[in-house]
Amino acid sequence: MAPEDHEGATSLLQSFERRFLAARALPSFPWQSLEEKLREPSGSALLLAILQKTVKHPVCVQHGPSVKYARCFLSKLIQKPSGDSVTLSESTAIVSHGTTGLVTWDAALYLAEWAIENPAAFTDRTVLELGSGAGLTGLAICKACYPRAYIFSDCHAQVLEQLRGNVLLNGFSLEPHTPIDTGSTKVTVAQLDWDEVTASQLSDFQADVVIAADVLYYWEVTLSLLRVLKMLADCQRKSAPDVYVAYTVRSQDTGKLFTTELDRAGIYWEEMPPHTGKLFAYEEHSAIVILKLMLTGRHGV
Structure with a gap:
């Protein structure tokens, strides 16, 4: 210089x-x-x-x-x-209306940063987000990575209401239950209960990429996520999607329980290297991990 x-x-x-x-x-x-x-x-x-x-x-x-x-x-x-910004409405309470999905958690911020540094993983692809919450990660990907289509999903009615509001707040048009074209990206907000969703419903999304952030907060949810991942591996009309799961290591068992079940299911996984840039303010001492899952092939790292 x-x-x-x-x-x-x-x-x-x-x-x-x-x-x-x-x-x-x-x-x-x-x-x-x-x-x-x-x-x-x-x-x-x-x-x-x-x-x-x-x-x-x-x-x-x-x-x-x-x-x-x-x-x-x-x-x-x-x-x-980036030439653009993300505006977000969220709750000030960690738990509100019986859900934790009304606030943005650290792993969602971390995954958004990783996506901005690795846009090729999402560009011109159909992305399904499991447990979108307030929607920050997906909105960042839609604005910075130019996916062909993006499906936000969650199961809680209050979360879905806030999520639709945040989609509108960021300049995307939205009609209930209808995929909408926002420039080059088609955006959908879908209600998706991991315990009730069917293989047929997942197949209809035809996702190339599946992401989830901070969804491993207790054991029952982890098992429900594994149920969805197994169905995704079996129901695709084309090749199985790439899957990225980001989580904050709150205890030594947080990721171990998940990876043990992945191994048991025969799902190959690997930990992604950390990205270099930090755009958002979150706890630096928090250990945050992104796993890439390949839904075909044998397990291991």
Whole structure:
């Protein structure tokens, strides 16, 4: 980096840091200068540096601005490299209306970041998301990875209502129970109960890719997920889909129980290497894993 470029990046960082710590109005930030810098080869490093100087600043970790301010800032910041942003409505309670699906969990954020770094896994493919919750992961994939079709799914009525609202909030048209064309991506919101869904229903989706994030929170749910995966392996009219399951390791048994059952079912799995970029604010000490499952072939890693 030329000396003048380094000086310009340092000045930009200081400007973002001072304005964020003072909780200044977002329009006052030097967004245009940032856009120009992001076109340079070192743009991604600058974006990460801004995160360190703002939402991850030691002062903000202890005495940060309001959650609403921080999220609005992150939404604006993410919009710069991708050309688009994701707006989300979610509950402030961890458990609400008898479900945990009204909030976004860390593994969903982690999987969204991984997808943005690995768009080829989703581009021009049909993606089925199991347990979409508030919808952040799917919305990020729809806006950044350009799938041919995307099916959000969940089973809880309140979650589905919020999910449809978030689809609308992000500029997608939506008619109940009807696939809709949003540019090049067809988006569907489907009610899907893992204990009741049939092989015929899963086959109708004809998914090339299946994803799920933070759905291994207790044993019965894990068994229900395995039921769906086994059906997906058997019911496809074409080749079985690639499957990506992201989860936060809350105890040493979180992933072990799942992988043991995968081995028992003869489902091959491998752990994906961590991605390099971090766009969202979540607990750094959290161990988050993404497993890729191949629904044909023998088990092992």
